[in-house]
Amino acid sequence: MNKRYDAIVIGAGHNGLTNAAYLAKSGLDVLVLEKNSYIGGATVSRELHQDWLYSNCSYVCSLLRPEITRDLELPRHGLQVVPYGGSVSFCSNGDYFGDYPDHERQYREIARHSIRDANAYERYEADVMKQTRLIRPFLLRTPPDPASLKPRDLKEMKYLMDAFADLGEEGLADTLRFWTMSIADYLNEYFETDVIKAHLAGSGIIGTALGVYSPGTAYVLLHHYMGDVDGTVGAWGFARGGMGAVSDALASSFRSFGGEIRVDSEVEQIIVKGNKAVGVALSSGEEIAANIVVSNLDPKRTFLNIMDEKDLPSDVVSKARNFKIRGSSGKLNIALDGLPTFNGIPKNSPLMQTDMHMLDSLERMERAYDDWKDGTWSADPYVDMLIPSQVDPTMAPPGKHMMTVFVQYAPPQINGRDWTDEDRDAFGKTVIDQIANYSPDFKDLILHCEVRTPREIENEVGLTEGNIFMGELTFDQLLFNRPFPGYAQYRGPISGMYMCSSGTHPGGGVMAAPGANAAREILADLKRPNLVPEAYADD
Amino acid sequence: MTNARYDVVIVGAGHNGLICAAYLAKAGRKVLVLERNEQVGGAAVTHEFSDGFRVSSCAQWLYQFNPNIRAELKLDQYGYELAAENLSTIALSADSNHLTLSSAELNGASVTESDKKAYQLFIKQMLKFSGILAKASERRIPKLLEANWGDRFALFKLGLEMKLLGKEDMQDLLRIALINIYDVLQENFDNDLLKAALSLDATLGTHMGPRSPNTVFSFLHRRLGEVFGFNGVSVVKGGMSTLSQALANAATANGVEIRTAMPVSRINSTADEVTGVTLANGEVVEASTVVSNADPKTTFKSLLGFQKLETGIIRRVSNIRMQGNVAKLHLALDSLPQFDGLDENQSGQRLIIVSTMDAMERAFNSAKYGEYSAQPVMDISIPTLHDKTLAPEGKHVLSALVQYAPYKLAQDWGSVKEDYAQLLVERIDEFAPGIEEQILSWELLTPVDLEREFHLTGGHWHHGEISLDQIMMTRPFPGATQYAMPLTGLYLCGAGAHPGGGVMGLAGKNSAQEILRSNRSKTNLAGKKENVA
């Protein structure tokens, strides 16, 4: 062994870089190891077709904590987030539903489908905001252990309970309902129009192996509503230059504190001696010593792949095995020769620059999920599609466009066997056909298409089963249950080992909160001053 | 026309209504129970579906009835009698290698030793968890913020119970309470039939499949009976009517007046309180307290009328999910059906047709889209093996709960009922060859029939989905969780209230306690019990 680092972070995804940046900022000697030849993990921009940049995994930005963006000076390190608003769902009858960011325009558009729904939307918005306000303060906090009687856990439990108490008796009951309902049932309490329900239900299933009728999906919706851009809660934005700009800015910030990143360095093993993590072994055979090892890999990979079962308590191994990290989505990244036309909306419509969806009823969405349960990709898939090159000139040559298509559902395996190249191509064709159903000139404009099934996402990015959240966002795996009960405070089961991935609280999405929260715990263990900012006060 | 005055009028002589009445009368209240049908019992009744053939109309097993109620109301003196108890569950296998599940052990179906061991651990842990649920079920659900001292003490005790589980079990409970039974069973077991059999208890009577989150909770709810001392299911002698009649006898003995064939057309109210009821015959009965044993939708929409309710309540009531998925099949049989691989004793157990969890999930898929399941799940009873009074000499009755048969079918139930009955018989025939030829007559009660016959909105016999968003502090709806409804003097005592359930009786008992408390009664139930004993 050569140099001994204060800390090694495994995986240069956005959480690994965030964690490393805070450790380095505190004065620690930190090394980030990345198995790929590029950094960013699932937060990347890649030139896979000449002159085109693909955000080929994550593709939009909202959850990234503004406290961290500001604290790590990411704008100075090159990050620019351009907000976009709205979304649109196309209907099979040629109509569409456009969700405009302007309140009145949105009202008029909903009223075009149903006056009652347009008015109900105002109540829906207020009610969802109540839930969002409850959850947001917890994003930059370490969850308490409800089974512990330590003063800190009791204090955090009290903070949690006080937040709930602020809801009032009926509000509290409504929150319990919200967290345990299906998104379909929840929306049925507000709306009568199917396309509006389908449109809103999308946020309840993205990245999740559940259907719109599955209880628990109302909470998943929250996960897509709780972000903000410049203080506008629920808004989303494009990172200029693709999502890789987020990782590049984090890496630059990290380096400015003296941090070191090594790419093409796959960790094969966390070395444990005397129940303490002492370093890592690379697949090249090289061993690097460190006082602290932080894993930014998902819990399954961390405990089942790069740690030895004999180094771990048995409950952790079984909990890692039972951790639910089901792949449910795929992705197409497409280079286009021009801007496609979509049924019903003119090319200058603001809806062209927003998320586009293809399913117009809850039933179609649920049937797409039934296919997943049956071990195959959806024949009538749900897509969340954007053409960021309309806004971001760095993504494609002038007049040309880059389209990102998130697809649901795609199972981790096809009928119990691994995906094949033929499966992948057939999956890609299904999606392209789906889009073409609503865009007559789309197919002719395709110059290049990258199709990613859970297999590709797992193999290239290292997300088990291709799950974008590194673990289902169901209640059994949230807050003090994430990743496992008893291990939700970023500390691993052995001394000197920590977790900072999206598999920890508060979960996935490009949020950077797990990385920052883990850094706070590590600094506390090292008895160093905390550098991780508190959440901005919401009123 | 006003001719009578009571302390309490109870609308509906279902088992909860009768229990509520009995407890109130024991505490000295003058109680009148009004029942629209000819016989008492609501959905807990026996009816003759074919000449000389009788069957429990809805619930066919007794498995959750609270033993304290049985003792406190001295039901054994009033006719409570079981024909069989502690029955095992036999999951039927196409290859006749059936699986027998009892509370203690597993037999058959080539179950491995590791599954057997896991089963015992699993059942033990679930029993522990159900134990906490049982504690919460035996009293009103506490309010969390507007809690009085009683509520606070109850909350404290619940918290303590959780802590007493020990750290690992507590963490486990927090983890699994909201997830699906499918994943939990996959984690614990290998045997497909075993997993399917267990997941039936998590999904029966719900609009959920094994993969629906919240089904672990419904499993724990179903298992409350094990906490109450049941080791498997029981069969009531003479069918469910016997239980209801015993309850009616107990109530009457305590001074309750029961009038059957006496439909209530309205619950009367001023702007601020209830004043009594108007009967279908025009008679008005005055009472300061009216207790509804009907489901919440019937209570608010039909009996009180939405015109008399503030809009927020209407919204709450309308949003209660209560569309049934269970149909009931009754076969009058010429002789005992011959199930492959089962002897006569075994045929008398609880027989279930479940195949695999994935098949059950597919069966549920149909229900989501308003279709009945082509491969239905069944819970079969042959009560005549335990109780010969239900059929003519040598003949038999087969009764089966069938799932999923959604209330809202894409077609009209009337037009497909015969086809469906045929499909069901063919399904049973796979396991009991020749049964088709044994059938003398049949009856199929779809949720639509159940709604009509037993006045259950949506044909839902739990008076509302038992799902996490509709239980405890949200049952029947937020703001009305302690039996007192948002109109002074009106109470709910049926399964639509906490803790819901099948034939359990706790909603009736808890509501009686609440009514006595609100009247600032000096006689509480416990004190009275001692006096009477």
Place this chain on the structure above:
Amino acid sequence: MRSHDETMMLQTPFHSRVAKACELNQWDEWKGYTTPAAYTEVEQEYFAVRNSTGVFDLSPMTKYRITGADAELYLNKVMTRDVRKLNPDRVGYTIWCNDAGQVMDDGTLFNFGENNYRLCSYTRVMDWLQWSAMGFDVEIIDETADFGALAVQGPTSCAVLKAMGFKGIEKLKPFGISHFPFEDAEVMISRTGFTGDLGYELWVEPPKAITLWDRLFDAGSNLGIRAIGGNALEMVRIEAGFLQAGVDFVPAEETVRIGRSRSPFELGLGWLVDFDKGVFNGRQALLKEKREGSRYAFVFLDVEGNKPAEHSFILKGNKEIGTVTSAAWCPTAKSNIAFAQIESKYANSGENLTAEIYYQTELKWTRLLAKCHVIDSPVFSSPKRRQTPAPDF
């Protein structure tokens, strides 16, 4: 399926005339409609209402038509006041609450007789109206776009309408409704308004809107008629003591934070709550509030000096006891008036309080602690408002 274009910003039926008259080209948005903030000069517009006649295009006002056998019964449950006491051809000011007794909005209710009503409101309430309609035989239609409306307000407004040929208009009582033939159609006139002075509102189907505007302005040319925008109306309504949803209170179902909505009692609208009429939304909660007392009170404050107390904190001694929701210098009453939400125990007539006012002159900010006191009624209330027959000036 309706076309894409209809989702664009809306224009009222009077838009072509409004646009021409709007010399300042200052526009606001009102519930999706383009509406002028000011036409020429705010002060002139204000004085038109107080001195002659001001015309305000109130077409964007949300309008619902409620019909059916149970319409009266239904509205009586929705509204806190006794709708049965509102006679045919009469208009009533009304509020409605949710179950928690919190005000959802205020508005005017028009009784056209035979279970035929129009409800005008600031907020949209279709969802609530539909939920409330369960169990009633009623039909509710959003007719916002089906009628254009002009408020014709001020001392000479009756004279203007007489000059237009609406015979007998002077006999129309306050809050009365009358119908007049107009260009092969009909114009409905109600003696209602938002200004505290003599005034009318004219309701017409869109095809006749332009003619109505033209004839109105012809008739008023010698009577000082002038179109007024939102800015002038704001001054007038504060002077006259009218509340505005979204400004003086948050519509209950739009609140996200607990405690931010207000009850009728807390808005000084307790007189619109009638407990003698039976069930209505909010009844139980309001009975409880009446027993236990209100948290807040809505008061009119007379503030010393001439600096409007906009967004000011209200202090009792050094203690913060409330905030101002609306404030203006009132040119007719020559008073500096503020509407405030304060803790209820300080809401006594004559109570001496302090307004913490911040204002700037040439970028210099000044903090002013202005004395103020609670007054019983609005500072402007013209006797002409109640006079029948209505005077000519």
